[in-house]
Amino acid sequence: MSIFDHPDYDKHESISFINDASTGLKAIIAVHNTNLGPSVGGCRMFPYANSHAALADVLRLSSGMSYKAAMAGLPQGGGKAVIIGDPKTDKSHALMQAMGKFVNSCDGKYIIAEDSGISVADVNQMAKKTKFAGGNTAQYSIDGLPADGNPAPATSLGVFHSIQVAVEHVFNSDLTGKKVAIQGVGHVGLRLAKLLHEAGCELMVSDIFDDNLLIAEKQFGATIVSNSDIHKLDVDIFSPCALGGAINENTITSLGASIIAGAANNQLATNEMDRLLLEKGICYVPDYLANAGGIIDIHYQSIKNGSNVGLCERVAGISNTVRAVLEESSSTGIPTQTVANMKAEKILYSA
Template identity: 55%
Template sequence: MSVFDHSEFDNHEHVAFYHDKEAGLSAIIAVHNTNLGPALGGCRMWPYINSSEALTDVLRLSKGMTYKSAMANLELGGGKSVIIGDPRKAKTPEMMRAMGRFVDSLGGKYFTAEDSGIAVTDLQAMAKESSYIAGVNARYHYNGEEADGNPAPSTAYGVFVGLRATVEYATGRSLEGVSVAIQGMGHVGYRLAKHLHNAGATLYVTDIYPEGVERAVREFGATAVAPEDIFGLDVDVIAPCALGAAINDESLPMLKAKVIAGAANNQLAREEMGELLREKGILYAPDYVINAGGVIDIFHQRMESSSNEALRDHLDNIGTTLKAIYARSDEEGKATNRVANTMAEERFNAKG
């Protein structure tokens, strides 16, 4: 099948494939739209079943970054890259340097950053081969702590701000006593759990890896849940913080929560899921709006002049943006994901 015929192609500007046999690298870069500026999006390393699955993921993620940057009021376009392989087994410094050469080959059309399976040390290796690597010279931290280039703290804080705003809009409540089920206890999920615990929420957590779950149980008094049971819990909030398509034909009928608000990209298996959630009375926080903290962080690190306070203010605005989406959703009688898409398109198409 041609890339142009792919169901997720959506008029991407540039899709590039790269293979370096010696370094063991098979990777794809997708640039969706650069109307607002150069494309920025993280590099993900994952043991995809095949190249077709990897292509679907990178196309969906790249498009999401266009919408994410637009809704976060950033002068950036959308792109993404994926490396096919198990980051716990296959990753090497040579592979990361080869990935840097791949990014460099696009001549600044695309900047990469950290994502699932990629650490700051990996970006530093890429940066030996390219100047288009973001997140390696961090200066600002939303909470005044030492900045190390990892955008996960800002992502988690932004999701926390957005989740709090969504719960407030849906129920009029604070987070004290609110029950939240978190799917995925990685770098972002764990930090989100910490914010929620400090705000008085009751936590239920799951992950395919036990370490993060055990840590949340130990540190936050969370309840461990089997992965297959997380969406059926009778809780106030479901927070998908793992891979995409968590809200699908199988999980949707199980949902008892009144709010879906999490860090994962592409949480809806299909756009129509937004309408189905609305019909069930579930308020959905559009993923690329609520999880924009990472790209906001990277944007500020690239600015010649910013500050910890400016970064935090930008992250706090995620809650304001979400409430504007919910108000327009109620006014127009449309699903929140559809409203967010329209608002984002109004912004980046205006510069086209």
């Protein structure tokens, strides 16, 4: 099958592959759109079942980054990279530096950053071989801790603001007493749990690893549930914060929440899920609106006269974008992601 016939191909400008025998690097870089500026997006390292799964992921993730940047009002395009491998066992400095060389071959059309399975330290290794790396240095902090380039605090804050807006839209209330089921309490999900706990929410959490589950249980009073049941709970908000595809043909019939808003990319397994959620009366906050805090952070770190307060205010602006999409969906009967996509495409293709 031709790349151009791939179901997840979406007017991508370029797709590059590498198989570096000396380091074991097998990776793909997808540049979706550079109409607004160089494409920016994280690098994900994951033990994909095969190259077809890796290609599908990088195509979907890269197009989502274009839409995310457009709706966040950033002067950049969307791209993404994936490394096929287990981040717990397959990493090496040589492999990360080989990835940096691969990024360099894109001649500045793609700027790499951290994502699932890749840390700021890994990006620093890549940066030894390319100047086209972002999110590995920082001067402003969103949570009062030393700025280290990790976008997770900004991502979690943006999701928190999105949940606030959705709760106001659906329930005309604040977060006090709301029940939230968080699927995945990694770097972003655990920080989100803290923010929601401080806002007075009751938490249910799941993850494939125990460490952060125990932290959420001990520090935030969260109830630990299984990954297979988290989406079924009778809660106010379901927050997918792990990998994509949480809303699919197997889970959509048993969703127990009134609102879906989380940090995971590509939460809808297919475009049809958007319409089905609307028909079920579930308010869905499009993932690339809710989780835009990370790329906002990366961009803001390059501003010379910024501040910690300014960064927080910039991320808080996600609220206005989410509110506009939810209100337009309610007034027109068009599903929320369709509304967001139309707005993003108008920005992207009229640039």
